[in-house]
Amino acid sequence: xxxxxxxxxxxxxxxxxxxxxxxxxxxxxxxxxxxxxxxxxxxxxxxxxxxxxxxxxxxxxxxxxxxxxxxxxxxxxxxxxxxxxxxxxxxxxxxxxxxxxxxxxxxxxxxxxxxxxxxxxxxxxxxxxxxxxxxxxxxxxxxxxxxxxxxxxxxxxxxxxxxxxxxxxxxxxxxxxxxxxxxxxxxxxxxxxxxxxxxxxxxxxxxxxxxxxxxxxxxxxxxxxxxxxxxxxxxxxxxxxxxxxxxxxxxxxxxxxxxxxxxxxxxxxxxxxxxxxxxxxxxxxxxxxxxxxxxxxx
Numbered sequence: 368x369x370x371x372x373x374x375x376x377x378x379x380x381x382x383x384x385x386x387x388x389x390x391x392x393x394x395x396x397x398x399x400x401x402x403x404x405x406x407x408x409x410x411x412x413x414x415x416x417x418x419x420x421x422x423x424x425x426x427x428x429x430x431x432x433x434x435x436x437x438x439x440x441x442x443x444x445x446x447x448x449x450x451x452x453x454x455x456x457x458x459x460x461x462x463x464x465x466x467x468x469x470x471x472x473x474x475x476x477x478x479x480x481x482x483x484x485x486x487x488x489x490x491x492x493x494x495x496x497x498x499x500x501x502x503x504x505x506x507x508x509x510x511x512x513x514x515x516x517x518x519x520x521x522x523x524x525x526x527x528x529x530x531x532x533x534x535x536x537x538x539x540x541x542x543x544x545x546x547x548x549x550x551x552x553x554x555x556x557x558x559x560x561x562x563x564x565x566x567x568x569x570x571x572x573x574x575x576x577x578x579x580x581x582x583x584x585x586x587x588x589x590x591x592x593x594x595x596x597x598x599x600x601x602x603x604x605x606x607x608x609x610x611x612x613x614x615x616x617x618x619x620x621x622x623x624x625x626x627x628x629x630x631x632x633x634x635x636x637x638x639x640x641x642x643x644x645x646x647x648x649x650x651x652x653x654x655x656x657x658x659x660x661x662x663x664x665x
Contacts, residue, residue, distance in 0.1 A: 372459050374487040377665065385447040386463045386483040388416050388514055391492060391665065400521035402599055402665050403514065404619035416515050417447035418483065420498070421475050421508035423608075424630030426639055433476065433507070433642040440474055443513065446481060460486040467501075478502040481510075491664040496626075498658075500651040507648050509627020510659060511608075515619040516590060518568070520597045529618060531594055532568045534611070537587035539563035540580055546608060547632045549576030570615035577612035577621075579629065590620060603661035607647050624661045 369389060371380045380390035391402045403416065422444040429439055441448070449471075451463035464482045467475075477500065484495040500506040519527035541563040542556040555578060558567040572578075588609070589600040603609075603624045610623035628645035631638055638644050651657050 370453055370456065370461055372457075372461055372485065372487055374459050374489055374491075376490045377487055377492065379485060379487050379492050381461065381463070381485055383451045383453065383463065385449065386418055386451040387447070388485075388494075391663065393490070393665065398521060400517070400597075402517055402520060402663075404517045404617075417443050417513045418496075419443040419509070419511045419513055419625070420446040420481055420496075421479075421510065423509040423511050423625050423627050426630075426642075427634070427636040431640050431642045436476075438474055438476070438642075444509075445471060445474055451483065454482075459488065460484065475508075477504070477506045477508075479506065479508075491662050493660065493662050496659045497656055498649075498651065499656040500653050503653055505653065506651045507643050508651065509625070509645075509647070509649060510657070511623060511625035511627065512661065513621065513623050514663075515621045516599055518590060518613075518618060518620040519592070520590075520595065520599065527592065527594060529613070529620075530567075530569050532590060532592045532620070534566040534568065534620075534622075535589045535591050536564055536566075540566070544580050544582070545578050546581030547629060548578035549632070550574055550578065566611075568613075568620060570613065572611075573613040573615055577610055579608040579610035579623075579625070581608055582606075588622060590622070598665070600664045601661060602664070605659065624659075626657075626659045 368383045369380050378392055378394050382389045388403050392399055422440050425442040426440055430437055431440055449465045451465050454464050455462040462484050466480050467478045480499040482497040486493040496510050518529055518532050542552050542559055558569055586604055587602045589598055591598050601622050606624050608625040612621040627649045628647040
């Protein structure tokens with residue numbers, strides 16, 4: 368089921384399956400340009416821009432070990448396959464929620480409450496994740512977003528290409544701050560400006576997959592194009608990683624704010640399979656809540 372909110376300036380739609388972002392557009396845009404990318408012909412319920420909980424990345428063969436027991440966990444966790452309940456809704460905000468079930472307990476042995484708040488104000492979409500540990504034991508988890516944004520932005524711009532866009536950072540972001548890259552760092556260095564303030568987009572960057580900046584204290588990143596005035600800005604705080612991703616030939620850029628642990632590269636099954644040993648895994652005492660917030664402005 369889809370639910371819509373509006374600020375008067377922008378309209379946002381979410382799909383309750385996975386609490387997935389679906390549409391983000393300007394209210395008065397007659398072309399109905401969607402800043403969230405969807406592949407042409409994509410099914411109505413796709414999991415195309417999943418929320419990642421309680422895992423970022425993957426565990427070896429989909430199996431992890433916690434307190435000596437083996438559990439199955441799909442890539443990026445199970446939240447993307449859960450139907451969220453809308454527990455509050457107004458004209459400009461909605462709060463969605465899932466709780467532990469017998470099925471989640473077979474994969475993740477904790478009692479929990481996971482809420483996703485979407486709120487719009489002017490031209491900004493706020494996303495807030497609230498993870499509450501309702502278990503008697505300390506909870507170990509990760510959480511993050513996996514949004515894919517249209518690039519080029521909008522229709523009617525057939526002269527624009529993916530390579531016309533760049534990412535502009537609030538502070539210098541050097542290739543040396545990359546924590547994980549499936550391709551060579553030299554390629555990232557090639558497309559990074561000398562002052563480390565811009566990353567020129569090119570499919571070559573993603574020929575072998577994604578890469579992520581570590582300790583992303585660089586709070587603001589903006590998708591820009593010298594040939595077009597439309598932009599998209601992501602502002603976040605307290606990130607562990609900012610992952611950048613594209614599939615060469617596809618018209619999107621994924622800007623992924625991640626809180627917690629990522630999969631090792633090169634693979635380290637001993638670490639990646641041990642749920643508590645994964646570097647950066649978040650720890651939450653019983654009856655406490657972890658909160659993460661980021662903003663998208665168009």
